[in-house]
Amino acid sequence: MSTKRECTRCGACCVAPDIAALGKALGVPCIHLDEQNLCRNYEQRPEVCRSYEADAMCDLIDAPTLDARVAKYLALFSLVPGRDDHRRLPILR
Numbered sequence: 001m002s003t004k005r006e007c008t009r010c011g012a013c014c015v016a017p018d019i020a021a022l023g024k025a026l027g028v029p030c031i032h033l034d035e036q037n038l039c040r041n042y043e044q045r046p047e048v049c050r051s052y053e054a055d056a057m058c059d060l061i062d063a064p065t066l067d068a069r070v071a072k073y074l075a076l077f078s079l080v081p082g083r084d085d086h087r088r089l090p091i092l093r
């Protein structure tokens with residue numbers, strides 16, 4: 001999943017994955033995500049967020065709601081919140 005895409009600011013990548021640098025668990029919204037799915041901490045966001053780019057995965061998880069996109073992300077990687085936190089994913093490490 002490497003072909004670059006335009007980010008639609010759908011918010012899914014700030015909710016679905018666990019992000020060790022932020023102490024964020026799977027499926028839990030980042031504390032910095034605002035109601036418009038924008039980052040309140042954009043200038044100080046960690047490197048893992050800075051280096052993340054939209055790619056073909058964003059198309060695969062497309063859905064009408066944030067909850068549905070997060071569910072599709074977790075299903076795509078066979079991740080279960082509470083069980084698979086901090087499992088190594090190639091896209092976020």
Ligand code: SF4
Pocket residue numbers: 006007008009010011012013014053054055057058
């Ligand atoms: S999942 Fe993809 S489209 Fe949605 S905010 Fe993240 S990078 Fe952008």
Ligand code: SF4
Pocket residue numbers: 013014015019022030031032033034038039040041042045046049
């Ligand atoms: S710090 Fe910002 S960019 Fe990174 S996961 Fe949180 S809201 Fe998203």
